[in-house]
Amino acid sequence: MHPDEPSAADSPFEVADEVDEVALAAVMRHVPLGAGVLAGAAVALLVLGYLLIYLLVFLPRGTVG
Amino acid sequence: MSERQPEMHERRILGTELLWSFGVGVLIAATLSIIVFTALTMGINPPSNVERIDPKALHLSGEFAEHNLGTSVAADGSVTARIIATQFMFVPRCIALPHGRPVTLRFAAPDVIHGILITGTNVNTMVVPGFVAQVHTQFTRSGDLLMPCHEYCGLGHSEMWATVQVLPEGAFQPDRDGRVSCAQR
Numbered sequence: 001m002h003p004d005e006p007s008a009a010d011s012p013f014e015v016a017d018e019v020d021e022v023a024l025a026a027v028m029r030h031v032p033l034g035a036g037v038l039a040g041a042a043v044a045l046l047v048l049g050y051l052l053i054y055l056l057v058f059l060p061r062g063t064v065g
Numbered sequence: 066m067s068e069r070q071p072e073m074h075e076r077r078i079l080g081t082e083l084l085w086s087f088g089v090g091v092l093i094a095a096t097l098s099i100i101v102f103t104a105l106t107m108g109i110n111p112p113s114n115v116e117r118i119d120p121k122a123l124h125l126s127g128e129f130a131e132h133n134l135g136t137s138v139a140a141d142g143s144v145t146a147r148i149i150a151t152q153f154m155f156v157p158r159c160i161a162l163p164h165g166r167p168v169t170l171r172f173a174a175p176d177v178i179h180g181i182l183i184t185g186t187n188v189n190t191m192v193v194p195g196f197v198a199q200v201h202t203q204f205t206r207s208g209d210l211l212m213p214c215h216e217y218c219g220l221g222h223s224e225m226w227a228t229v230q231v232l233p234e235g236a237f238q239p240d241r242d243g244r245v246s247c248a249q250r
Contacts, residue, residue: 032080035081040088043088059103062187064110064187064200064201065200
């Protein structure tokens, strides 16, 4: 891109669309729940893996200290 | 749309984040509780022993002199195995230990840093020259277990391994001096 060429960011129309506040409010009602479900599922799988390895592999291998 | 809308969004997101923080806090507390519980009730914790020894005089006298290496059973019935880890072998190459009985493994190195693990068990420690590495354990199954060096110690590192022969209680018979050697097969 030539340095003198105007950037699309100069135009307000290219930078931000009109925000539909009603639609935004509807989305924002669900976003925290979706993020929570996604992160919760990921962490739950991680903890489940930890517990399975701890109970089925680590403990049966005997005490150590 | 009112100007308070973004404020409401922020409050809802903040509430979710606080809830998440609480959940993560509960998980961390539960994990730490499991570790503390097993440490206190089952004696499972990382081996920790700070005991100095002169690495230049290991073979001359004392605990790690050649005649004292291997497994010995004390008068009180406690089982201790003393092993030297050196480039590129363990002395002795085979260690006989009993199944289902508390044992103490003591390691020393005269040259460089080594490390050991016993396959299929939780035994795992570094062997640092100048210190005695000590691990308490109890084997939950009998059989021949591989004990390789797991800390790169030089060109022959991959050839450095020993066998831990875990014997059933009946087969673990100390001689008159309380010494136990590997069964010849």
